[in-house]
Amino acid sequence: MTASVLARPRTSAEALPARRPRRRLGPGRAIPFGAALGPLLLLALWAVGSAAGWLDSRTLSAPWTVVTTAGELIADGRLQDNLAVSAQRAGLGLAFGTVIGTVLALVSGLSRWGEAILDGPVQIKRAIPGVALIPLLVLWLGIGEQMKVTTIVLGVFVPVYIHTHNGLRSIDSRYVELGESLRLRPAVFLRRIVLPGALPGFLLGMRFAVVGAWLSLVVVEQINSTSGIGYMMDLARQYGQTDVIIVGLVLYGLLGLLSDGAVRLAQRKALSWRRTLAD
Amino acid sequence: MATHAGGLTGTRTVRTRGLQRGFGDRTVLDGLDLEIGAGEFVALLGRSGSGKSTLLRALAGLDRDVAGSGLIDVPEKSSVVFQDARLLPWQRVLDNVVLGLSGPDAAQRGRAALAEVGLAGREQAWPHQLSGGEQQRVALARALVSEPELLLADEPFGALDALTRLRMHELLRELCVRHRPAVLLVTHDVDEAVTLADRVLVVDQGRITVDTTIDLPAPRSHRQPQFLAYRESLLRALGVDQQKG
16 A cells, blocks of 8 residues: 555655644634533533432432422522522622722722722732621621622622732733823823723623622621521521522522623623634 | 924924933933924934934933933924834724824724725724734824824834835835825834935934935935945944945
8 A cells, every 4th residue: 555655646745744733722612512511510410419329318409309499489489589689789799899999990000109008908808808807897887788788899899909900000001102102181091091901801800700799698698687599598507408508509600600601701792802812 | 493394494393402311321312413304204223222212212202211301392293103003902993093083073084094004994903903014004094194293203114024114115105295294214224214214314322423315316216326325325324334244
């Protein structure tokens, strides 16, 4: 066979030495529905474990039990009611936290004085876990909605601040120089150069923030609460209802996943000008 | 100082007296005097480190952090073209062109400027979708759309390939004939300087050491004997001896 190949007239393609295919350094093409793959795998393991009896239903209810329970909770309206309360808290906290984090990042990123005054306290806040602040917040604000939303705000504004500030400071100084050479007014400079330049950082911060909002929610709802998903789970703990706890956990997971997905979608839309490894 | 482009009337657009700039102990500009007439195309040659870019940045007002003294008189309406096109990657081409403009007719003027540099129809493209030469043409459109009296260009074609550079020379000359800004073109390319400029300056150790008026009819080409004569004397001034090379 080798001989027959050699006997053929050599074409220019054959004259070239055999080359190893070039190695692709990026992650390659996107897998369809790749984002769902990991969670589905986890779900499959859980189902197999329950069906095979490896998982005691008192330790971890089977997926189908959880689905049935969720159906019952929806039927008597408890799930929706608690979810609505939780979503409102998370939404309010996220909204206030995002605005505060962004404004602080702009002030601290655009002025040396702002940075000198604001950056330190934010870093200190960052080092204090949200849970540790709750006793103080309860003393200051009571155990009502105000305390809960404030706790979420405190959890949300930090990642928004950190990443927006970082995005702002990593704007290429050549663009600042361009702005100066065009004699841009500060408002135009802010709108055309600073804000779009800091947008990738801001959106990354938002990804941490949306998940962080749900995380803080868990903490506040399991302390001194009479409504919300966290309360529903805490109540279930007292009656030993593993399935209800799992419904709550799955709900938290779904909410986190969905809100992160929403931010990523916004990211893809807003940053279409970029050419990166992700594309 | 000149407030209107006259071209032939000899009005001054740029004037510096005793310009001094330094970084630490190193003096980069050492009492430099420069005058550029309205509509005059001046090329500034110099070895690297001679201070030519420092001079341009001083004229552009982009050297606030540099220690120095001296008098600078430049028109309010001046534009800068950098070596890199320096387009904002997050703004579409047209938005990049009209970045410094305001007013209701900004978009229309931007479109006209893009058409002038041969990029009509690419208004909505992202900068990364353009070639290097096209990006630099957008930068030219951005610089000229405000109808500046002075165009400061810091090796604007330095990063382009030879063929693209020749096309850009032609384009720049056309645009300058139409808009008549005074131009200060910083370059290290002697041919570029002789091809484009009315006057070529050589800066060395922070002072202007050569000031030659290029008296050649357009279109200029390497085949003209005088072109070669200018080229040789400028190269000599830059310390390049062709006989040896």
